[in-house]
Amino acid sequence: MAMxxxxxxxxxLAAFPDAVVEIRDLAGxxxxxxxxxxxxxFAGLSRVRQHQAVYAALKGKMGTELHALQLETLAPQGExx
Amino acid sequence: xxDATDKIDAxxxxxxxxxxxxxxxxxxxxxxxxxxxxxxxxLGATYETVxxxxxxxxxxxxxxxSDWPTIPQLYVKGEFxxxxxxxxxxxxxxxxxxxxxxxx
Numbered sequence: 001m002a003m004x005x006x007x008x009x010x011x012x013l014a015a016f017p018d019a020v021v022e023i024r025d026l027a028g029x030x031x032x033x034x035x036x037x038x039x040x041x042f043a044g045l046s047r048v049r050q051h052q053a054v055y056a057a058l059k060g061k062m063g064t065e066l067h068a069l070q071l072e073t074l075a076p077q078g079e080x081x
Numbered sequence: 082x083x084d085a086t087d088k089i090d091a092x093x094x095x096x097x098x099x100x101x102x103x104x105x106x107x108x109x110x111x112x113x114x115x116x117x118x119x120x121x122x123x124l125g126a127t128y129e130t131v132x133x134x135x136x137x138x139x140x141x142x143x144x145x146x147s148d149w150p151t152i153p154q155l156y157v158k159g160e161f162x163x164x165x166x167x168x169x170x171x172x173x174x175x176x177x178x179x180x181x182x183x184x185x
Binding site: 055 | 112113144148149150151161162163164166167170171
């Protein structure tokens with residue numbers, strides 16, 4: 001099973017309307033992606049909480065339909081935590 | 082599922098540094114698990130591994146236990162640290178070294 005990059009981006013944007021989402025298809029197989037998500041929502045959250053929020057936005061597809069998503073989450077203006 | 086939770090709880094509490102992974106430290110069965118092992122080895126960490134492929138209960142249970150959908154998963158001193166992406170970020174920033182040093 002695979003997901004298109006646009007689907008991933010749309011699901012993330014639905015949960016974080018302010019987000020800047022960059023997605024790269026790492027293997028060209030529609031199954032291995034890297035995503036960088038920048039959103040004000042992440043300010044003040046630990047990395048685990050930030051990633052959990054993105055996984056929640058993907059509504060269970062992570063680990064099932066979507067095998068591999070390297071994830072980087074950022075708050076704007078270089079706030080990393 | 083409570084059996085799995087109890088088992089995971091015991092593993093996390095009995096080991097200061099424990100990595101739930103696919104395969105073994107010597108033969109990781111997935112690129113992400115392999116990356117996690119490479120980071121821990123690079124830091125000279127002492128760690129235990131749990132091969133989730135050997136135990137379906139743990140494989141499912143750990144995802145619920147941590148509220149985290151993927152493997153590998155690192156625990157240090159009973160606290161969930163994250164998966165291989167977070168491990169890599171923390172390795173690059175020096176935080177993982179600090180965390181592991183604090184655990185010794």
